Amino acid sequence: MTEPAAPARKRSWQTARVVAIETLTPRIKGFHFTLPDAPAFVAGQHMDVRLVAPDGYEAQRSYSIASAPEHAERIELAIERLDDGEVSAFFHDVVQVGDEIELRGPLGGHFVWSVRDGGPVLLIGGGSGVVPLMSMVRHRAAQASTVPVTLVTSARTAADLIYLDELRRLDANGDGFTLKARVTREAATASDLDAGRIDRPLLESVLDEMAEPSFIFVCGSNPFVGTVADLLLDLGLPPGRIRTERYGG
């Protein structure tokens, strides 16, 4: 299994402007930024955010880019509110359209995919872990690619599934993109989605339905990534094909 090997090359800080804020789920907001020097990036990369208080106290966090590289002039970050979270709560409670925020990036050269890399590709995201996978899916759509890509995701309820409507539309195109979304705390009858976690039977059925994946990207909290990566290894997938991004927790 491959995890980031070395720190990504650092770039300089830029003052970005918040041009739109969207409520994506009850806990996740999308923040759209314009930057003076729009960074070319590859789907899967992230940006660093730096907040500086008037007394000089600094907090820095990483956030994956949700938007497609084809639209680098306006970068979307999707931030999940953690109840006791310092930076995520600031974004949710304080940041307004028109504010200036320091951003640096793009960063990360390991958890990236481009249509040129080919496939099949299996993407597995938990909660806000779908964010970098969304950039890959949007990049594939922007390139009108037919590379087979399956995205497996789960959240507590349908309302907590980030980008669900957009992902459903892409799935309905029938061009090789497949969405497998599950809900863990809602009866199957409450929505048209399957109930249950991302478990071994689900991954077995996903793998049965697709050609053997050349690339597998797993992203989410530490426990989510650990559990899914162990399941994939147990199912006999080669470690070298599995790339992981851990958000913490």
Ligand SMILES: Cc1cc2nc3c(=O)[nH]c(=O)nc-3n(C[C@H](O)[C@H](O)[C@H](O)COP(=O)(O)OP(=O)(O)OC[C@H]3O[C@@H](n4cnc5c(N)ncnc54)[C@H](O)[C@@H]3O)c2cc1C
């Ligand atoms: C490469 C990378 C990309 C990331 N991309 C995103 C993204 O696209 N969207 C996003 O919302 N977050 C993302 N994160 C996580 C993000 O950087 C912060 O860690 C997160 O927002 C928490 O910061 P905070 O200041 O709000 O919480 P903190 O004040 O740092 O922590 C508050 C509490 O929450 C716990 N905690 C921290 N992170 C998590 C977590 N992920 N899950 C559960 N508990 C946690 C801490 O242990 C602590 O107890 C990414 C992390 C990395 C490394």
